[in-house]
Amino acid sequence: MSNRYIDATTNDATIATPWLLSYSDKARQKIQTAMNTQRGEWFLDASVGIPWLEWLTERDPSLSEISDTIRADLLKITEVVSVSESRAVLDESTQTIEYSARVQIGNGEVFELSATRQANEYLGINGTHLVAIWLQNMRGVNVTN
Numbered sequence: 001m002s003n004r005y006i007d008a009t010t011n012d013a014t015i016a017t018p019w020l021l022s023y024s025d026k027a028r029q030k031i032q033t034a035m036n037t038q039r040g041e042w043f044l045d046a047s048v049g050i051p052w053l054e055w056l057t058e059r060d061p062s063l064s065e066i067s068d069t070i071r072a073d074l075l076k077i078t079e080v081v082s083v084s085e086s087r088a089v090l091d092e093s094t095q096t097i098e099y100s101a102r103v104q105i106g107n108g109e110v111f112e113l114s115a116t117r118q119a120n121e122y123l124g125i126n127g128t129h130l131v132a133i134w135l136q137n138m139r140g141v142n143v144t145n
Contacts (some may be wrong), residue, residue, distance in 0.1 A: 022108045027079035027105040034073055035115050049073075056095055056119040063088045070099055074113075095119035 021029065027117045039049035048075055055061045066088040074083050086101040096118045 016126065023079065023107050024105065024109055027030045027077070027109075028111065029081060030077045031074065031103060031111070031113065034077060035070075035113075052097065053119075055090075056096060056117065063090060066097065066099070068089075071101065074101070074103060081106055 004048075028095055035050065037049035038053060039051040040046045042048045044141070050070060055066055067086045068070070070088070071083045071086045074080050082104045084102045087099070089098045093099070096116060099115045099117075101113045103113050110137075
């Protein structure tokens, strides 16, 4: 199976003219997909993904646990060799988690990863009931080199 280009703006796969990805682009796309998958979202394996919603609704979540969990998920990606400077920050007043790390891939390239998640991305309008709303776009996750 070949990897196809997914447009970062529209999240559409290029089908009419398949564009095969470079090693770096493939790694970047896999990292973005991993960071944008909510745990329990994939019907074939509910253990896949990052538990953003759980952390955002939990009282005093462990920042080291958040950092370690995301780091472990990133290391499951075939192209990822190492994850360093992994750091999570929680802003309780805005219910926001910010995560950053340096990710090295197999060809030696290093990416700066940053992701921001807010509770209002997942909660109903008034926040009194949990409605898992996961928008399948790449906003909030940046992978640059």
